[in-house]
Amino acid sequence: MKPFDSRLLRLLPGARRPVLALGAIGVAQGVAAIVQAFAVAAVVVAVARHTALWGPLGLLAAVLVVRALLTGATELVSSWAGTEVSAGLRTLLLRTWLARSADQRPEPAAAQTLATQGATSVETYVARYLPALVAAAVLPVLAVVTLAFVDLWSALIVVLTLPLLPVFAALIGKATADASDRRWRAMAALAGHFLDMMRGLPTLSAYGRASRQSATIREVSQRHRTATVATLKLAFLSSAALELLATISVALVAVSVGIRLTWGSIELGPGLAAILLAPEAYWPIRRVGQEFHAAADGAQALEDILTSTSPTPTDRSDAHTPTRPELSSRRVGPELTSRRGWEAGLEDVAYRYPGTGRDVLRDLTLRVPRGLTVVTGPSGTGKTTALELLCGLREPTTGQASPIASHLVTQRPFLTAGSIRSNLTLAGDATDEATDDRLWSALRQVGLEDLVRRLPDGLGTPLGDDGFGLSAGQRARLGVARALLSSAPLVALDEPTAHLDPTSTALIDDVVRSLARDRAVVVVTHRPSLVAHADQHVTLSPVAQEVAR
Template identity: 30%
Template sequence: MTTGETARPTAAGEEPPTAGLRELLPLLRPHRRALAAAAVLSLVSAAAALAQPALVARVIRAVGSGEAVLPGVLALVVVLVLASVLGAGQQFLLQRTAEGVVLSTRRLLTDRLLRLPVAEYDRRRTGDLMSRVGSDTTLLRATVTSGVVELAGSVVVGVGALIAMAVVDVWLLLVTVLAVSVGVTVAVLASRRVRELSRQAQEQVGEMSSAVERALSAVRTIRASGATEREVAAVGTSAERAYGAGVQVARLQALVSPAAGIAVQGAFLAVLGLGGYRVATGSIAVADLVAFILYLFLLIRPLGEVISSYTQLQTGLGALARVQEVLALDPEHDDVPERPGRSPVVLRVPSAADPVPLLELDGVGFGYPDGTPVLSGVSFAVPAGSRVALVGPSGAGKSTVLALVEGFYPLSAGAVRWAGTDTRELPRAALRARMGYVEQEAPVLAGTVRQNLQLATPDATDEQLWAALADVGLTGVVERSPLGLDVPVGDDGVLLSGGERQRLAIARSLLSRPALLLLDEPTASLDARNEGLLRDTLAAAAADRALLVVAHRLSTVLDSDRIVVLDAGRVVASGTHHELVDTSPLYRELATAQLLV
């Protein structure tokens, strides 16, 4: 589809699927060994932490009873060092695993993005898709490091501390639980909203990325139109929305810390007051109170970590929902549906003498999901070795025909046949390998001339590359640089002229020696001299392949074997140039306007 043809309306944004731990687990599964090792280290580290208050109490009792203190002190030192070493090992494993999860998710997401049906790219903004690969996957890192294993380790420490506190003194434990429960309840209620707000914030980041991508891709047009300030303001507005969404998340997260802090301080003061009273009455010993307070500190740290980890987990799951939205989309499938008793389909190329045409459109219809019709009942054939042209006014559906031949969109009616076989029964990749397609905009990839030429034929030799450039009169562009074939073309081919980009795209298609060459406005950006050169090239190319050419410049296709005239998505005439001048009012009008009659 091109800007010169009927544009597809953008579909309304759909609510993305929610993501939970069930969606996160498949991403973690390839790293289960590292996560298991980190979990083991976390549990051993938790056990070491829980042993410390008991060892401190033992040292205090030893001091009070006059027993040897050194064994208890040494045991305490060993436990402290062990806990530190294990904690460092656990952090390394978690960080490395988190990076691995981000890497595998980005690979998976990129693979899906590059395999989506073309219609999906019409519905979605490039910048938003890019943000899902970048910022959304980055948020998964914290989900792994703070939201999974550490959460489990913190729970173990917290539960162990509660059990130890119950053993020391049940009444002090009850006071602690009452004080802490208030803060935990507030924190959990606040964190539950973080996932949705985080997803909304990431959507705003995606909108901002789309605005930046839009501005940068048309920066010359914007500069020439004096629209720089307006575009800066537009991007700034998107950035402000992203800022506002981020502030909402920050505001909600900020409620968690004070609630937890007040609960902790209240528990500490209550334990000191009630514990001092119980020591004074002889209900518990000083060593037990010290141990209880140490266990309380042990409970406070994992409690804060649990709340923080839960918040991080919700943030990561909000981003994961946006990743899952793309992963849930069906990719473009290349498999041919199997049917019992059917022989394997062979993709053949008929000869020029074969009565079966190389390509045939039979009653083809196409419309957008919203009901907008584009093509209706389009039928024509392209015999092997022939040149067929599609002409007509803008919006007639010419470029749409090429997109349907390539299989970019599903047909609404009719069939497209290759050598007599419905293309829906053929492997799409193998079919496209037999066709060369040059779009109207002639996209050139950032990189070098060599890299662009070898896109479809990575094994092409330098001699073949030079020959392809000579066929389209582009050797001068390469020869004027000492880098030769490795001369850079710039982002989107910006270092080449429009005509040079067009010819480079055609050379790339000719290099793969397709049986059918699809050209959408091949001379749109060429001057008269290079148009004549390209006509000679196409005439030579047609000697051993078929051509289907979309053209506004009728001079390019005057000598075509057949010219098909489209208007409002229908075939209104077909024939040679001289036949159409006599029989088709629309064609005669187009030819007269271009001084060809």
């Protein structure tokens, strides 16, 4: 774990200003602390010598006000920096993952942990640790130089003892990095396991197996707890060690000043100022130690985030260039006439899921022209996989894919918590042009208009996560309505009528046929009526051979 990773500021230019501002405020606070040491010494000397008190008292009050203001500014800028960075990292992560093919994306639970808790924990790293690091680089030098002008002996003691602190901090930091790494992995495992269990809870409950999962959750939580306690133990021990070292060093300065005061070789004012100044040389380094522990999770998460967003060998030169075709590059219209006679295609393609030892598809050539292409085949022969390859969501293991901008309606269309309107316009290309009239027309075509009109808020009716509030069939039809609103030249539908009654099925068949009038439409289905209307019918067999009609 590096003390500072410069990639952060390169990737998030918006974070530079708040981080710099925090560093500047930290330095200003240190300078104020030095001035405060002189002011306190002056007040004490004035009291002891019965000289004018108002001047030093006024200075002390002014410094205290400045320090209070700087503390307030730190809090404000910290929250600005924190949100700037965590929101920026989340955007960066999601952009990078979405631009990659499905095979190159992290496993969902790990991705979720990284984008939520991971990005949040970086806030502490940026808002607390980095400013402390800047202050630690500047203030000790400033304090020692000031001390050298006040009392050379005290400066010498600080110069000899000060280097011990960073050495100690680095040694402890190395141990912390390992502990923090273990804690982070344990947390990711816990989150992943919990997510899986929550997803499967209805099934587990139905079979009376839900309670058995508590033992596993307990065991994973225990691992997380042990790792957290180990990190905390290290944090307390290291703070104590740095504290002890700094206290002994300041005590050495105090004893030396005390002895020289009794000998009369130093004045009360400079002596007192030296004793008050000495801690200011150690304090910034001690603070780095403390903040390092609080920010260790963030540093680990940052490392994972930066690794996750760094270009992979298959990424294009620009890491943020989507590998998927952009909708804006091809739009439905009269210009959509392919010179090669087909729109999207797979040439001699084989595909193997990462981490598996078996090809799901082999020697598959599938060319999708404008019109209706129907894909059939027994379960598990790779129909869904072929659609994902056609849409550019996956990249073939061998062979050539020529994906174009596409709209894929999956077996379980993704619906997000939000209004019906926002779910319909989720595909970015539909948002600009989708007036309510168009939305109602799309809903009418899939047989959902009456249902939505009956709802108190109509198009504004909110849906829960995953379309909660709609039946499986209604969700599937909403997915097809979204495809109607899309302008993608290729529309792929995976078993769009699987959950539907005969009336709705007939409606969706009509929608699919109308879509196929001016675009390339590929449908995985077993509906004889669609097969009968297909311009092209492709059957995938278990050996992934293509048999065309």
